[in-house]
Amino acid sequence: MKFFLDTANLEEIKRIVKLGLVDGVTTNPSIIAKEGADFKTRIQEICSIVSGPVSAEVIGLTAEEMIQEGREIASWAENIVVKIPMTEAGLEATYQLTQENIKTNVTLIFTEAQGLMAAKAGATYISPFIGRLDDIGADGISLVKNLKGVLQAYGFETEIIAASIRNLDHLVQSSLAGAHIATIPGSILPSLWNHPLTTSGIETFMKDWGKLQGTVS
Numbered sequence: 001m002k003f004f005l006d007t008a009n010l011e012e013i014k015r016i017v018k019l020g021l022v023d024g025v026t027t028n029p030s031i032i033a034k035e036g037a038d039f040k041t042r043i044q045e046i047c048s049i050v051s052g053p054v055s056a057e058v059i060g061l062t063a064e065e066m067i068q069e070g071r072e073i074a075s076w077a078e079n080i081v082v083k084i085p086m087t088e089a090g091l092e093a094t095y096q097l098t099q100e101n102i103k104t105n106v107t108l109i110f111t112e113a114q115g116l117m118a119a120k121a122g123a124t125y126i127s128p129f130i131g132r133l134d135d136i137g138a139d140g141i142s143l144v145k146n147l148k149g150v151l152q153a154y155g156f157e158t159e160i161i162a163a164s165i166r167n168l169d170h171l172v173q174s175s176l177a178g179a180h181i182a183t184i185p186g187s188i189l190p191s192l193w194n195h196p197l198t199t200s201g202i203e204t205f206m207k208d209w210g211k212l213q214g215t216v217s
């Protein structure tokens with residue numbers, strides 16, 4: 001399973017790159033706004049740190065606007081993926097940009113039908129939003145599982161990015177459901193490697209080591 005970081009925070013990205021965990025980065029307008037940075041500058045900064053795919057989202061709502069923006073965004077760096085919302089206009093833009101060999105990530109996927117349409121339009125990636133489905137009492141993990149089944153059954157090359165991940169269980173269940181990629185927010189990073197028994201185990205080892213130092217000359 002590949003790990004993307006769902007952030008535009010440079011310090012966070014640099015810190016996790018050092019751990020060898022970053023296969024790519026995803027952003028959206030909310031994530032960029034949170035950083036208060038210039039969109040193009042920040043995306044180019046991220047692309048200089050991460051060699052894997054970096055998703056940057058269009059703002060336009062018509063197909064023409066999305067296609068123009070998508071071409072512009074794709075010219076910013078080699079590893080850009082143009083993120084496009086799942087609408088009729090988004091499907092048209094996805095289809096057109098795919099013809100131009102521009103990679104796309106169709107986002108805000110909440111149903112199997114939406115995922116299948118995006119894959120048919122040629123999306124490189126589709127992003128089902130697990131957390132937001134759970135928020136309304138639906139089952140985001142089942143969506144990932146079903147999408148994987150559909151993509152496999154018909155031989156699509158489109159990859160599933162499990163998005164809107166809010167906790168460790170979402171991540172683990174997404175991997176079991178067959179998501180190709182999970183995009184992870186900074187807020188859950190510590191839970192990926194911390195465990196209370198690891199912490200107490202280290203404390204015990206250190207205490208016992210200290211005792212040994214007192215008895216051996």
Ligand code: G3P
Pocket residue numbers: 006026028031129131132163164165166183
């Ligand atoms: O990857 C999509 C993500 O940024 C949305 O997450 O927590 O706002 O639903 P959330």
